[in-house]
Amino acid sequence: MHYGYGYFEEAHLGRVRDLRLWKRLLGILRPYWKPILGAVLLSLLISATGLTLPYLVRLGVDGSITQEALSFTERLRGLRHVALLFTGLMAVGFVANFFQVVLLEWAGQRVMHALRQRLFHHVIHLDVAFFNKHPVGKLVTRLTNDIQNMHEAMTSVVVTVFNDLIQLFGILAILFWMDWRLTGLLCTVIPMVLAATWWFSRLARESFRDLRTRLARINAFLQEVLGGLFVIQIFQREKDTAARFRDLNEAHLEAAFRQIRIFGFFMPFIEVMHSSAVALMIWFGGREIVQGHMSLGTLIAFLSYVRLCFQPLRELSQKYSIVQSALASAERIFELLDTPRAAPDGAAIVMPSQVRGALTFEGVSFAYDSGHPVLQNISFHIEPGETVAVVGATGAGKTTLINVLERFYDPSEGRILLDGLDIRDMNVHALRRQIGLVMQDVFLVPGTLRENICLDQSLEASVLERIVQHARLASFVAGLPQGLDTQVGPGGMDLSAGQKQLLAFARVLARNPRILILDEATSNVDSSTEREVEKALEEVLAGRTAIVIAHRLSTVRRASRIFVLDGGRLVETGTHEDLVRKDGHYARLLRLSLACVPMDENHASQASHEPETAK
Known part of the structure; x- marks a missing residue:
């Protein structure tokens, strides 16, 4: 941290x-x-x-x-x-x-x-x-x-x-x-008040800014600590974290005291100036009354106006910092x-009425930072309805490949074609309506299960029921006290990783896109839950062009072709059997995957039959 x-x-x-x-x-x-x-x-x-x-x-x-x-x-x-x-x-x-x-x-x-x-x-x-x-x-x-x-x-x-x-x-x-004479006396005090106001506004501005900065640091530190509290507790950093918070809190306290000292000096000073002006008015005005040159009512009104005169001076100095x-x-x-x-629509807004789902990457290159390319000259073609897999080590560029397809970013070189048309010439919203994305972490909208499936759409009850069946959510929904109207997400019930993935598939079916992207969609589920996910995948993938990013062997084998990325380059293409026989990058990744997860693929059934004492 x-x-x-x-x-x-x-x-x-x-x-x-x-x-x-x-x-x-x-x-x-x-x-x-x-x-x-x-x-x-x-x-x-x-x-x-x-x-x-x-x-x-x-x-x-x-x-x-x-x-x-x-x-x-x-x-x-x-x-x-x-x-x-x-x-x-x-x-x-x-x-x-x-x-x-x-x-x-x-x-x-x-x-x-x-x-x-x-x-x-x-x-x-x-x-x-x-x-x-x-x-x-x-x-x-x-x-x-x-x-x-x-x-x-x-x-x-x-x-x-x-x-x-x-x-x-x-x-x-x-x-x-x-009375111009009394006003002349008052004008001897006002310059000192204006000078003090100018001085105060500068000090108050710096004090106000420093106090806000200290408070922002405390808020940011609290957000960071509370968000990673489990890490602090695991590594036993409570004492160090408390010490750092104490330093921030003491700095904020000192800034607050500095602001108090500034206000504590300015406010009494203005009152002293006001009292001095009143004393001058009483002394000079009283003498004028005794001599018969001024009425008592004039002096009383004059004193009232003097009081009113200092009020805007005090307020203007305080509001200067607020304005800044x-x-x-x-x-x-x-x-x-x-x-x-981002992603401005091209000059010619083109979107075919019937999207088939043919995808072509022609020399696509992309870099998040200049000089550090993430994708380098990627070229391939996917037929409508074909399912392909994209594999590679961490940092190979798999997710970036999806980002440029979704037009979260535009390629720095090359182009991407959908049914022969450059996606940069298409309406962004229309393009994304044709692409369904199922990610590793499924975001739940605070609301009902129905709202999480439909999102901004209104679906008939029969259509929604069919979607729930195809997404393998029917048994789960039937066990809920309020069915599809059960609150989920923040403020409602939490869902397991597998239930979230099935919910994501239901969202895709509700949207009915022509292209489906699975980005590590089954990596967070266990083997038993994966069977339900696999059945739901058969319904979701039917008739759609699909790009699957996954490490698990069962998910990759479903693809008609496998694209292997390494260092942002497309280094291998072929079926699972062809790539295994080739004994290249894919075979090496496959051996590493099997070595890392022996229980998940090979020993799950054996572990389930072990006696309780052995476990």
Whole structure:
């Protein structure tokens, strides 16, 4: 087990000044411009109501409370009017804020839903080579965390930042209008606050990125350890693994404390600056009141506006890091969306109405990495309905041969013909509908047995019953409490290796392809189960062109011809008897196979009759 700790998502943060990125983001938001515009207009209304409230306090103090010339009744009437207007504006702000949140969340959820659908649809159409180079955890992060980061930025930052900026400039304008001298004093404090905000945003950005990176390392390490826990326990690496986790956890703890220290300094500092500004206002404003140059209501309103002025400054500094993280997520998402899809359809989309199943490889060569060929000048022809076997040592190129036939990859040289037509000129989906693949490891879809057989097809009950019979699953299904509606896979009952293989054959019969590929389909089953699999194979192979990749003698002997690969080259072709008499690569592989599995082929019946004590 390696300890690379996976892929680090926060290697860089987004550039706020990247106009190209903002242009693409605006392109995603464009279909939902109406609710976003509505949220922006509501933010103007929210800002207007918030900025009006302190001024109403000034009117109440100066117009009623301190007006001793007015009668008690007149002063109460004036306060009542101010209080009603104050309550009405608060109600308007509440309603506007409610609808702004609803509009933003509706638009944000719709945008992220559409983007997640688009991204998932794009990912499942990428070629296999892409997934060989990109870890699954990275792609899962694209579809979950990165999408959520963009949603958070749009719903809680974009309009909120717009609202904070309007509020900040509005407050400064009102303060200058009310008393330019007090505002001038305030402006001596604001530069220090802005400098502290800029400094904090830089430190918080690095701290935030470091904390996310440490957490990503812990998650990757946990996934790696829990996925290979049996290896750790077998080789008794619990102590070493716990020590490595302790190092990762302590690094994450230190990063968390660093972020706490940064926030712990910045927040009190802003409060100190706010208190200093209030002290200046009280000192200077109080002197002005005593001298009769300022009213008490003006000072109270001024202090309220000062409090409101520091709030957007504090929020803008915190949201800067969120915007950068969201831009980094957007950049990664767009990078994935820009990845070209695999196996593009040719200019001439050709697919015969009746596929016979004749396959021809003409000088096919392929390399996963340049300079390291896996297939080299492979040429052969398979007649419709013929069953051939492909054998060879590990790494000879057997599975790669199937991958280029399925168009998971395209040959670097040569071509593959189906009924005389180059498969690169065919529609990929139509081509793959004609090819059935039964692999060594059968993937179970979480769902019922019926859903695992039919997949995306709807079959009549009589047709499905016939498929179950031909796949030798009838007795197994009959013993299930809910029959074909029994839940299998994750969350349901588990199937044995043989039952999974029979299920894979049922899938092939349900799809009814003209070409069948068996990639080590019987390697995971015992000899008794293999008999049932062999009977099912007779039904599955009937009338189909078949390519069998296998080591077991019984499976290989069924083939009319055997292709022997060695080092990516086709070195021998012939029947089983001819190749044994030739005493070449195939005979050597056969001797090695028989030497490695004596019990499986030769002594199974003898072992079954041994007494219990002997066993």
